[in-house]
Amino acid sequence: MIFSKKVSTKRIHPSWKLMISYSILLVLILAVGLYLYNITKKDIVTNAQNQNRLHLSSTINSMDTQFKAMNNLALSIVRNSDLTELARMSASSPNFHLKAYEGKSNMYAFSPMCQLLPIENFFIYMPQSGYILSPYQFTSMDFYYREHNMSMEHYGQWKDTLVNPEMQLQFLPLSNYNSNNKNFLYIMSLDNYLFYSMPAYLCFIIDYEAITQFFSDIEFSNGKYLYVTNNSGEYQFSIGEPPKYSADLAYISTFDYIDDTVSHTFGTETINVIRYTSSTNSWIYYLLEPQSIVSSSLNQYRNMFLLTILSGLCIGIILLYFLSKHNAQPVIQLDAQLQDSIFRTHELESVLEKQQPLIQNSYIRNIMLGRISTRGEMDYIQNYLGLTKTGVKYYVLYIVAYLDETSKLDDDISSFLDESEEFILSSVSSHHTNIISCLEKYFGDPLYLFNPKRHNYALLLMEPSDTQSSPSLSEKFLDFHNEMLERYSIWTIGGTGNPNHFLGNTWKSFQQAQKAVSYASNSHILYNYDSLDLSSDIYYYPSQLEESLINFISAGNLEQTEEIFKFIHRENLEKRSLSYPKMQTLLMELHNTLAKIRYTISDAETNELIANVDHKLKEYLSLKQLEDIASDLCKFFSGRSSKKQTITNIQSYIHENFKDSSLCLAKLSDEFGLSESYLSYLFKEGTGENFSMYLERIRMDEAMKLVKESSAALSSLYLEVGYNNANSFRRAFKKTFGMSAKAVRDNMNQ
Template sequence: MLFFLFKTGTILLYKLIIYNVMEKTLMILNRKKDQNNTNSTTDKQSLMLRMVTSYSIFLLVILILFLYLYQSTFRNVQQQYDFQQQSTMVSNVELFEKDLRIMDVYCRQLLQNTFFRKLIAFHDSDNEDFMDMGNALATTLSTDVYPEALLPIEEVYCYLPNTGYVLSPNYFISAERYYSWMKRYANSEYENWLKALSEESNYYQFLPMDNVAPNFSKNYYMYMVNMDDLYYMDANAVVCFVLEKEELSSLFTTLSSDNFDTDFIVAVNEDNVPFMSLLSNPDFSMDRILNLHYTDNFSHVRGALTIGRYTSQLTGYTYYYSFPAFSSTSGTITKQVLYIMCFVIAFLLGISLIIRFSRRNVAPIIELGQELNEAVEAQNHLLEAVNSQRPIICKSYVRKLLTGLTSSEEEASYIKEYLNLIGDPLYYNCLYIVAYNNAGDSGENTQQIRSSDDFNQVITNALQNFLGSPLYYFNPDSRTYALLLACTKEDEANLIIKTNETIVQLHNYLLDTYGIWLFAGIGRNTDSLTNVWESYQQAVESISYTSKNYFFFPYEFIKKDSNAFYYPPELSTKLIHFITTGNTSQVLELFNLIHQENIEERSLPINLLKFLLSDIRNTLLKARFALPSGISAEVTAQLDEQFNEHATFKLCEDIALTLCKLFAVESEDTNLVTAIEKYIEKNFMDPSMGLNKISDEFQISESYFSHMFKEKTGVNFSTYLENIRMSEAARMIKETDISLNELYISVGYNNANTFRRAFKKIYGVTPSSMRENKADK
């Protein structure tokens, strides 16, 4: 990012230098006609001094900005990293304290057991009732998998100080036998173990068992709960939970397995007394951790660790935890060194450029020529890019025409001009082609086509060779081509016949050369480009009637079956689209097509006519329920009453036109140009406001938007935007005390000189002059 800012700033500096050199030099050259050599030399020296001063300040501002951005970004990223670690620790603490609560609940549940309370009250271990009750209770506890299922514990047992017995879910035995026989702990630590179970200072702490179990493969902790603290009567018993260290550590995801020897977690209670320590780092003692200086609950000690602190709102416990420092995980040292190098290089390079270009201000003509050549070259590249995208744009426009997705006559007229379908009145039709690569019917001399791209290229070249260029088409599907045909009024009668002859030649060529079978269907001619979707629909249907002997089939040759009505799903989709866009003319045209196909040409019987009207009614219902919420209830009620009347073709057409008008009225306020004007008035202060931004915001092409905006408003987009900005600038000068240095930024300009020239062009005076005139009045 820093390198990009540096590069951008350097380029901007270059351009400003070159631009000012050329501007000042041209001014000096014009003055040479009226001034002598002495004055010219003085101007050059003054210009050089101003350039060195202004560009040095500019360079210094850029470098300071770079330094500030780097430091600010580094701090922000470091804070985000620390807070992310803290968030993880908060989640871990919540789970850990949840386990502590479960331990407490388990102990309380034991105290609710009547037999358990009687058992802990015994003082004589030789009593038969004592042994029977203890064994029965152990058997009962063995069926309770509650603690092992919910807690990360190795085992749980209860020590009874009155009798010296241990009660667990598996056995009821004396403490000595439990220690030596069952667990096989170190005999020398037996007394210390009993002492740990008996002293109150050890309760509610995680005590390590390294001395008790020195030869075990795993490390364990003891956590003891004094039952006497949980019951209002005497309950002389201690419940001990044995936890494996790795299981306990797994509750805290901040403890990385890769850094287990250095990471740690220490927890202290409300009295600041430690009750848990997962501390393996020899460099940190308990006192050092507690006495560190914490800023925002973090202490950035030297080295590769950061110490965090979190106090639980639920228990009041404070947790100290370590995690890798941000600098050790992100490799910032290398970036800092790189930044310093870039900073020094930028500074030295900037100074050298300032001196160099300032001294060379006497030779701007060469720079001007290079700039002009670059501009011409850039323009040529832009034209090449536009021309390279033209086939894609043409295909998109042809698709919109043939599928009936044009929203207005204005859009259709623009597409017509873009496709150069202008001049004499034209007639249009659609040719729908499907090609198959059938190697079985090919001869020995046919060329083999291996990929779909090669296949598509062969078909496209053949279509251009036989049908001519430009070729207006798009691909509805793989190996499928929909072509827009156009001819003059004189050729309209023979269009289908000529197309038939061309398709026969094209089919024979592809079959003989590549072994490709080609089938084609064609619709009826139409004199309206907006209605050419009818020809497309007819051509799609006619392709279904082609065969090996009839690979070209016009729609006119289809025998209309009176046993089936004509209303394919595509017409239903188009009807909804035309209604919701308020396109009344297309709605009428579609109903004319439905009437011609079903009533005039097929003469449907009454039962099929009812089915047809039912399908049309269902389509209209879909449009009805898509009405905007702003339509009044009275209008919708009247419309719903029409749906309940006896269905006729005329009624369906009237309902469709009513819906179309409702959508058109609702869309008047949200007209595209109106919406764009409102968007410009709201965002004119954005310096990036331009054709490309409007195009991206409203999902239309730049060329179409520019043409439409000029046609609707009478002015170019750039002029319209400039007028709005200048009006706002004049208002702010007259009504506010905003400084002129801030004024041009407030109305969307990046350069003060450009703003002043535009302002003077509109109002005839500079902004400062208008401000002075206001002060005089």
Template structure:
């Protein structure tokens, strides 16, 4: 152990430090857990009490709403305004009132027991019964601490405006209970003296306390409700302190929502509606039950972990110090170096081995980084025909650590649709993302990645199989099915569509470039014919080679005119004629065919809706048909002039089309602005255009961002709803398309400078 003592001590100290650090972190975590657990328990209790308060206030609001409905009841108003004529009573009117109030107690348990007193008839009406003398009602229903005269004077003989009498003992047909009494005189504008009628609702304490059981059922303790004067409205549980003593205690802060008082957590909530105070007391031991469990488990497992960690540290320190010493000995023998007294074993090993490892890692990292580029370069060389022999192909494939996975197959070019003529940084970024998504989807579906980018909107794929080894080649139907699956996935997930062009089948690695060239011809034909989906080389027709007017040049001319670029269209026409007149000597028949091809190109463009709906259709058609090929210079001038006129028509129609698209976007937003899921993606899907395209287009035409316009529409409707004053702010936020009222309030204030509530108040004033 002596010769290993230095390394051994180093390991042991390290393990002890490693053991101490998580122990400290565990202790901090434990303290945080205790604090968070306590905080969550308090927050949950506050929320529970808040919910009970809100529920009780809603029920009391329903009671008040009941009295408001009675106030506008025409039958009650008739009875109140009738003058008593001796012993005659409006029996029919009383019967109608009894019938109309009969159902209220069935829908709200706070309205189980109420009565209406008519002063002119001296009659008390209850659901299903009428007492022609108040004394009869008092015999069955009375407050224990109140005589008949006091009852008549304080309740029947006074005017009440939404008055609530606190908890009092009540005799209900011989059954003792406690009730909270709500009183409202009629008509509602009664202010002094006696009123024609009064409605009295008696709410049983048990009915109220049923709404407060959430906290007491979970933790025990007590819950109490008192009015602004400190009188008890309802009380539940055991150990309720004297509120008057509590209010005088200087250690108790009545303004705090939660605080510990004696051995209880006291939660206090004040009602802004009626001034009631809701208090709940939770025993400390019940509140911290889960925290104490965490405490016990934490200390138990921490102690066990420390003891086991020390034993394991001793063992590992010894085991790890032995190989270090042996490695130092090997390095001394191999490199002939001796560590100095100033350097420890680790410094010695680092000085002799670190540089060698670093160099090796750098080399390996560089090779890995270059490998994808080497593979891509190999495939591009194979497609372009640079690799002539099979040996050369095999050598290059071995260097790139790849191959084409077979000897026969097809070369395919995927052309991403929808971006022709659109050149911008955003579009190029979208095309780059589209290529990556297509290649990843192909990898997930087909299980291979023999692809390379060729241009901004094209991907070249080599489908190959080892026919000689497996006896089963990758067939056209299988490839078509694979691409169909890829097309559905790309469109459904990312709204990417493409055209797939195939060359003829190759039977050897040396024929791959031939299939690729044929695939390019196939793609040119597909784009020229505006074909979608999968197009095979056998389905295309090869152009004549006697004059030079390739398909890609025709497509460039068509695309240029479609884009309205007059100067570029003239340049292409000039280039085509220059190549066929200056660099070639065409016969009369070939010249006539070339003229026919150019005229055909213009006529094909003329068949499009853009030109057919313009007023120049017939004029342009006649000019194109009337072109003569006798004078080459005049022919070129006429073709260029016609192309320029067509470009001007396109520019005019494009401006109109842009306006129509913007109007379509506005109509769609006007219809669905209330949908919180309305996004740029959905708008783009509606107008069938890319998201970047419609965003830029809307900004160019209107001068406003699409998101700002949507917010403006929502704010206009929100303002209209606020003026109507029929909905709450939360309801309005939902109706104008916001997921949360907070987001709506923030947006409304940003746009108008006022909060919704302030705006509504200003409008009302």
């Protein structure tokens, strides 16, 4: 490729150049500042809504637990035969007061169940006798009503309410009967729990302060308001200062909710509403928050961004003035160099865009050269490339292209470049593009290929396992050859290796195809390795095969190591007739390869297995003896670097460094020399959970231990277990244990 440069004769005054350049820069600073402000604004609003939704759902789940406990208490009461019998008795029945005394004792036994409920008291109202029964009281309803200072003019309404089915399972405000009482009455008919009649009603006095405490995670002091209705839209209770638009909340269920969220305007005020429905009693909770509260939290960021923008503008104006007046000439020279660099950069980007994806090219190269060390890595690459089809076998077609005289220009340029530059320029040349286009036409897309050398193409192909031969390949290659010759004057020859059912053995087919193509000629443009006459006195042990053997042994891959020795045996003892001197030379080269691997092991790591290898290396050489040595070396390296051991090492590293807030997948990748994607896959396969969940579990276990066994301050606890954000720690702790760290410690101190 020849780089050309256009030289402009038009002169522009340097002051104008600088003013235009820095004016654009100042505009960009302003645009970036506004963009970052808008992004931050959206994030704050979204995070605020998510945090409110999380607190609301957590609290409602706790409320549902209390309702279930109240229901369980009702079940326990109806199963008590004494209480059932008492409910059916009148005040004049024989032994009524004796039964009441026994019933009071039974009710007292239920007191522990109610200590954790958000109630002030509970009692059973028995309309047959007109009495109420609680753990601490047995009296007439009239006396109970007067004792609690409730208005006598509403006494009839009170009695009707207790037996009215429409008033059951609701929060009924006691302020209707005593204006100073903020609590609620919650009625459950015990008759609904039995097949036979039990005319009694379980009544709970719900403590308003306890209910408010349930929602303590939500700050109602800043204008938030909780409005609760049943599934029929009837008001139950609310928390927070009633807003001026509270009369309009009767229609809150008719708003247009999207994902249980809506922004609605009441008069001149916009309110964000979050809706959550209980899974236990279908009550609907509405959390309302003025949008102005969210906007006020942006003041700090708005001021920061304004300061940044103004600072950037001031600095830009100073630079504009200084450089325009004092550095015009150096800028002209710098501009000329910059334009030249930009031109070359654009040319290079154009070259890179035409290359095959680097990752795929690298994987195909490593497969064909036998550089994939472990079965796990091969499985991962196979899934990445999409080569997961079963019932197929893989083989390599090796193609060499010979260009005509019009391509000499490329050859002349390449003589001035090193090997890597030659490969890049070759990859983007018009000849390369034509060859790739023609390969895609005849052999499908995507192409699994790489360039071993310039104008050489190694193509990975597949065919069904039950196919004995591929006559269609010869026809495809002939059509490909003819089209390349007729359209582009490019002569091509090819060679194919033997197929393998396992993708990891493709290196054999690659070396065979490379050997076969060297036999191709004008009269026979495509050779199959099986058709070659190899009855010669030249042994087969190329450098690529030696490199693959070293890689497989060093990775402890016994399966591929044995496959290489089978391949060496077949190539040198079955397909060739080697003389004794040539055979000894082959054995000596294999010996040298194994010795090279052996001496990468330090004296400190030497064990009985390696001592046995040293002894065998000094004995009489034979192919079987060398294969045994390779097997022993594989066993040694397998024990040192097995997948299970790698996972164990990763787990140990996490346990030792979980307090480091910067611990992440990227850091583990650097520590263990594995790609992030493969390390994540390996960890999930070995432990059954992904890295982030595993790390969170370790940190939460340590956090719980510190809460229970130490006096560490809860406000800084998150730093002790590797978090750099207190809110993230609190959410994770509550999600894991169902309560906050403060609640755990408070329970311990009680």
